[in-house]
Amino acid sequence: MTSPSAVGDAVTAEDFREILAQTRTFVRTVVEREREIAERDRMPDEIVAQAKAMGLFGYAIPQEWGGLGLDLAQDVELAMEFGYTTLALRSMFGTNNGIAGQVLVGFGTEEQKSRWLAHIASGSVVASFALTEEGAGSDPGSLRSTATRSGEDWIINGEKRFITNAPVADLFVTFARTRPADENGAGIAVFLVPADTPGIEVGPKDRKMGQEGAWTAQVRFQDVRVGGDALVGGAEDIGYRAAMTSLARGRVHIAALAVGTAQRALDESVAYAASATQGGTPIGEFQLVQAMLADMQTGVMAGRALVRDAAAKWVSGQDKRVAPSVAKLFCTEMAGDVADLAVQVHGGTGYMRDVAVERIYRDVRLLRLYEGTSEIQRLIIGGGLVRKARGSSRSR
Structure with a gap:
């Protein structure tokens, strides 16, 4: 992608249209290689290189640090495109832009940002x-x-699990407890730990239900020594707030990803219903099949509107807690429902490997788990509503 022009720190609407168009074209080329990615359980080197050249490893990193500087409202538009293909594509640069990169953007010292963010944005650091x-x-x-x-210095000990990109990581944004929680805070700090630091051991990549090509693994920290400059923000109690803020932002992104995946499942199902026949009649002529397609379309459209609304509320500062959880809860559950209906529309064909909806059915199951399970989102939403009501009653 060409370097975007900006008004202040914002990418112009015209430049963003071009970024979105290039991303859509790129994603469609990845679609054509989904079977290869799944069989090899890895993203081809040339796709990784192209993503780096397009700036996708740093699209949400501010321009002053070498990124494209997209805000969350623009981020979700890209995420809906990323969801249209294997979720391994988004996984390879998702943490750079999202939960890991945003910890540095939002809470790092100027020295920490100077040292790491340009490398994260370029993809030279995962x-x-x-x-x-x-x-x-x-x-x-x-x-x-x-x-x-x-x-x-600090000495870090502990074990982490299900860590995305751990087998290829250059930097671990690592959360650890410095003391028991007390009236002063949660006692959780976050550290920037280079992957080649002595004492780090990365386990073999996990064998998962789906999302082949997106690698996760266990990471063990055994007497890992880092300097004082590794403490994000230079303060011990930043960790918990950084985690919660980064995860909340990430929930809107995951919701958008789910919408993109549901759109792909819907498109595959409509195409199949229009061409596959039963007794000489296209199955799309059957009312019960049309009803399933209608439910899928309704879910996708509702999810897209909800994602855009939640992203707008984040950017404006109106709601950075409840709205992200609402979007993630609805959209990831919706994507699961749509994937299930897509397999049903395809019948026995939908149960076969190498059919897109079979892969989607397995891939989307994870979306309801990470960045907080659906159950956690319900607790955040319900608790937030009650706290708001109690606060309103006390102010009367």
Whole structure:
């Protein structure tokens, strides 16, 4: 992509249309290689190189640090395109732009930003978000990894699991407990840990239900020593707030990704219904098939509108907590429903490997789990509504 012009720090509407068009064309070329990616369980080097050249490893990183500088409202438009193909595509640069990169953008010191963000934006550094542990997935406050002071340094110990891009990561954005939670805060800090630091051990890549080509693995930290300059923001209690903020933003992105995937499942189903026949009649002529397509279309359109609304509320600052959870809950559950209907429309064909809707059916199941499960989103939404109501009653 060419470097975008900007008004202030915002990409102009004209430039964004061009970025979106180029992204759509790129994604459609990846679609043609989905079977190869799944069989080899890896993203081809030339696709990785093209994504880097297009600036996709840093599209959400501010321009001053070498990125394209897209805001979340623009981010979700790209995400709906990324969702149209194997989710391994988005996975390879998703953490750079999202949960890992945004920790640095929002909470890093100027020195930390200067050291890392340009490399993250170019793709020369792959960043991983090392938060999840056994017993501390949806609730980051339960994490048990520790960071203890040693002079000016910190010593990190613990194990992380399901860490995206861990086998190829250059930098682990690592969350660890510095003390028990108390009245001063959660006691969770976040550190920038280069992957070649002594004491880091990355396990074999996980064998997953779907999303072939998107690698995750366990990461062990054993007496890993980092300098004081590795502490994000230079403050111990930034970690929990950084995690929550980054995850909330990421939920809107994941919701958009789910919409894109549901759109692909719908398109595949409409094409199949129009061409496949039963007794000489295209199955799309049958009313029950039309009803399934109608439900799919309704879900996709509702999800797209909801994603755009949640992104606009994030950018304006109107709602950075409940709206992201609403979008993620609805859109990821909707994508699961649409994928299931897509297999049903295809009948036995939809159960066969190498058919797009079979892959989608497996891929989208993960969307309801990461960046907080659907159950966690319900707690955030319900709790937020009650707190708002109680606050309103007290102010009367």
